[in-house]
Amino acid sequence: MTHEIAVIPGDGIGQEVTPAAIEVLESFPIDFEFVEAEAGDAVLAETGEALPQETYDLAASADATLFGAVGETAADVILPLRTAVDSFVNIRPAKAYPGVDAVRPETDLVFLRENTEGVYSGLEDRLTQDVSTLTRVVTESASKRLAEFACDYVAGDEHDGFSIVHKANVMRETDGLFRDTVRDVAEEQGVETNEVLMDAFATRVCLDPEQFDVVVCPNLAGDVLSDLAAGLVGGLGLLPSANIGPERAVFEPVHGTAPDIAGEGIANPAAMILSTAMLLEYLGYEAESAAVDDAVEATLEEGPRTADLGGDASTDDVTEAIIDRL
Amino acid sequence: MTHEIAVIPGDGIGQEVTPAAIEVLESFPIDFEFVEAEAGDAVLAETGEALPQETYDLAASADATLFGAVGETAADVILPLRTAVDSFVNIRPAKAYPGVDAVRPETDLVFLRENTEGVYSGLEDRLTQDVSTLTRVVTESASKRLAEFACDYVAGDEHDGFSIVHKANVMRETDGLFRDTVRDVAEEQGVETNEVLMDAFATRVCLDPEQFDVVVCPNLAGDVLSDLAAGLVGGLGLLPSANIGPERAVFEPVHGTAPDIAGEGIANPAAMILSTAMLLEYLGYEAESAAVDDAVEATLEEGPRTADLGGDASTDDVTEAIIDRL
Ligand SMILES: CC(C)[C@H](C(=O)O)[C@@H](O)C(=O)O
Ligand SMILES: CC(C)[C@H](C(=O)O)[C@@H](O)C(=O)O
Numbered sequence: 001m002t003h004e005i006a007v008i009p010g011d012g013i014g015q016e017v018t019p020a021a022i023e024v025l026e027s028f029p030i031d032f033e034f035v036e037a038e039a040g041d042a043v044l045a046e047t048g049e050a051l052p053q054e055t056y057d058l059a060a061s062a063d064a065t066l067f068g069a070v071g072e073t074a075a076d077v078i079l080p081l082r083t084a085v086d087s088f089v090n091i092r093p094a095k096a097y098p099g100v101d102a103v104r105p106e107t108d109l110v111f112l113r114e115n116t117e118g119v120y121s122g123l124e125d126r127l128t129q130d131v132s133t134l135t136r137v138v139t140e141s142a143s144k145r146l147a148e149f150a151c152d153y154v155a156g157d158e159h160d161g162f163s164i165v166h167k168a169n170v171m172r173e174t175d176g177l178f179r180d181t182v183r184d185v186a187e188e189q190g191v192e193t194n195e196v197l198m199d200a201f202a203t204r205v206c207l208d209p210e211q212f213d214v215v216v217c218p219n220l221a222g223d224v225l226s227d228l229a230a231g232l233v234g235g236l237g238l239l240p241s242a243n244i245g246p247e248r249a250v251f252e253p254v255h256g257t258a259p260d261i262a263g264e265g266i267a268n269p270a271a272m273i274l275s276t277a278m279l280l281e282y283l284g285y286e287a288e289s290a291a292v293d294d295a296v297e298a299t300l301e302e303g304p305r306t307a308d309l310g311g312d313a314s315t316d317d318v319t320e321a322i323i324d325r326l
Numbered sequence: 327m328t329h330e331i332a333v334i335p336g337d338g339i340g341q342e343v344t345p346a347a348i349e350v351l352e353s354f355p356i357d358f359e360f361v362e363a364e365a366g367d368a369v370l371a372e373t374g375e376a377l378p379q380e381t382y383d384l385a386a387s388a389d390a391t392l393f394g395a396v397g398e399t400a401a402d403v404i405l406p407l408r409t410a411v412d413s414f415v416n417i418r419p420a421k422a423y424p425g426v427d428a429v430r431p432e433t434d435l436v437f438l439r440e441n442t443e444g445v446y447s448g449l450e451d452r453l454t455q456d457v458s459t460l461t462r463v464v465t466e467s468a469s470k471r472l473a474e475f476a477c478d479y480v481a482g483d484e485h486d487g488f489s490i491v492h493k494a495n496v497m498r499e500t501d502g503l504f505r506d507t508v509r510d511v512a513e514e515q516g517v518e519t520n521e522v523l524m525d526a527f528a529t530r531v532c533l534d535p536e537q538f539d540v541v542v543c544p545n546l547a548g549d550v551l552s553d554l555a556a557g558l559v560g561g562l563g564l565l566p567s568a569n570i571g572p573e574r575a576v577f578e579p580v581h582g583t584a585p586d587i588a589g590e591g592i593a594n595p596a597a598m599i600l601s602t603a604m605l606l607e608y609l610g611y612e613a614e615s616a617a618v619d620d621a622v623e624a625t626l627e628e629g630p631r632t633a634d635l636g637g638d639a640s641t642d643d644v645t646e647a648i649i650d651r652l
Binding site: 104119120124125129130131132134135136138139141167169170171172174177198202203204207223224225227228230232235 | 400405429450456457459462463495498524528529530531546549551553556561
């Protein structure tokens with residue numbers, strides 16, 4: 001069985017870490033067909049469109065998409081790509097690695113972020129000169145779909161249920177619906193949950209990240225709180241993510257285009273390669289996925305290291321070291 | 327001139343730290359008239375109302391209100407109290423103190439949080455069984471009023487302008503209006519600003535809090551990011567806050583009712599007393615305000631300390647020590 005993988009390197013170091021990720025995937029005896037497409041600042045400048053229709057269509061039909069990074073056009077590219085695969089959940093692990101400086105080295109969290117609605121619904125108006133409005137949408141159906149995914153995600157021994165993070169004391173109807181729906185699904189499935197207000201979560205995760213494990217939350221809460229967790233583990237540089245839809249998915253590192261080092265061949269490919277581990281798992285290659293995770297972890301700990309982690313290795317050196325450890 | 331101060335101790339340790347704060351105020355030769363009123367879980371259980379009309383009216387007419395803490399009813403009490411004084415800005419300093427364990431001891435931030443609108447507008451609907459909506463409101467007038475306050479706040483030598491934190495890449499119309507209005511006011515007044523996306527702020531403030539100083543942001547962003555900063559300085563326990571309106575204001579510690587230690591006389595009165603320092607400054611007693619700040623800081627550093635900071639002093643011991651240092 002051939003897996004068609006859309007490959008969108010994007011801008012800046014996206015162009016450098018994406019080939020590294022493909023090399024890792026090609027080191028397995030799996031039948032991948034890689035199809036490359038453009039998106040981002042450069043293609044906007046050339047063509048007037050940050051996300052050409054062909055790229056959208058490709059992501060909407062490929063089995064999975066590997067997305068590098070784009071610059072200023074991030075929102076114009078990544079939000080439609082999520083729509084292209086009907087992604088209802090964004091999986092964002094935030095884990096501190098041995099050998100990497102972290103504000104809170106005990107951090108080991110996974111955010112399951114609602115990925116279709118909330119303030120991301122795009123319903124805004126300038127009603128008068130003075131007044132602008134945004135309609136925040138929360139549906140029972142999207143909350144249910146997320147909750148069912150979350151229950152599957154925590155099944156097995158590794159996790160004791162999940163935390164529901166929300167702001168239902170202020171957004172009573174919308175986050176109330178989110179909280180109640182997620183809690184009810186979990187209860188039916190015998191999954192344990194606890195509830196934390198979004199602001200209290202922000203304080204508590206700094207003070208003691210180990211009290212949390214899997215966090216289920218609305219779209220903007222997931223955006224901000226997963227970036228907070230990224231701060232606790234030492235930055236966005238090492239975090240992968242997956243935008244999962246019912247039939248396809250988009251995988252991307254959380255980092256940006258790093259214009260200061262782009263083109264020098266010294267970008268750290270770890271987050272992109274960890275994103276391919278998520279892709280492998282998504283396609284059912286669990287052993288291969290675990291092997292990639294372990295090889296990246298060993299390389300972070302033992303080197304070689306790129307400049308962001310105090311080393312002087314190139315992207316290629318690190319990629320080879322990871323492949324050697326597979 | 328007599329200053330009428332509404333005093334709302336509330337529930338739990340609110341009942342213990344509020345008298346401490348009043349003792350501090352009474353140690354100055356200033357003519358205060360304190361008028362006590364009820365709010366919170368206990369009065370809800372007794373009367374069916376968490377915020378009795380008399381309490382609301384008192385806050386709406388007093389020169390200033392000192393508010394302790396309330397439990398489950400927090401949103402039903404504090405949000406109307408903000409309305410009672412037409413509070414358009416919530417000032418939230420988040421500063422690490424010598425002698426107090428902090429995740430990031432270099433943290434010294436002040437959040438100026440929009441306090442009337444955003445997702446706090448209370449406009450929610452359950453449109454169908456499946457769909458709920460919330461209307462997030464951002465006005466030019468509220469953004470302008472906040473920006474003018476912020477420009478006054480940073481005038482003088484202590485601050486180099488402020489950061490505008492928003493999510494205008496997604497909430498283009500509403501946070502776009504917020505960002506543009508605040509930036510334009512600052513530009514007119516010759517105040518320097520920089521802009522940071524809310525999610526990027528969450529990462530960056532963990533990695534290096536010293537790159538920020540005064541932060542101007544919409545309502546929910548201020549809620550979550552100031553609580554994040556509270557985590558970086560070691561918890562909510564020591565943080566004061568001020569809800570400022572055009573003619574009156576409400577001062578409150580950021581901590582809650584601490585039901586685990588309520589009634590034991592061992593609550594740390596520091597945050598409540600720091601809130602009185604903000605009240606003194608608001609009423610124009612700058613020297614007295616600075617004296618209270620300094621006395622609290624010295625006491626945090628040199629003791630006596632309450633149990634939350636590893637000591638065994640009582641609320642009264644700490645209050646006396648602070649008053650002795652004035
Ligand atoms: C680029 C932006 C629209 C996006 C978001 O807010 O979701 C990004 O911050 C992310 O988290 O992937
Ligand atoms: C109690 C709650 C409504 C309130 C808020 O969200 O503003 C609180 O978290 C705060 O920050 O004062």
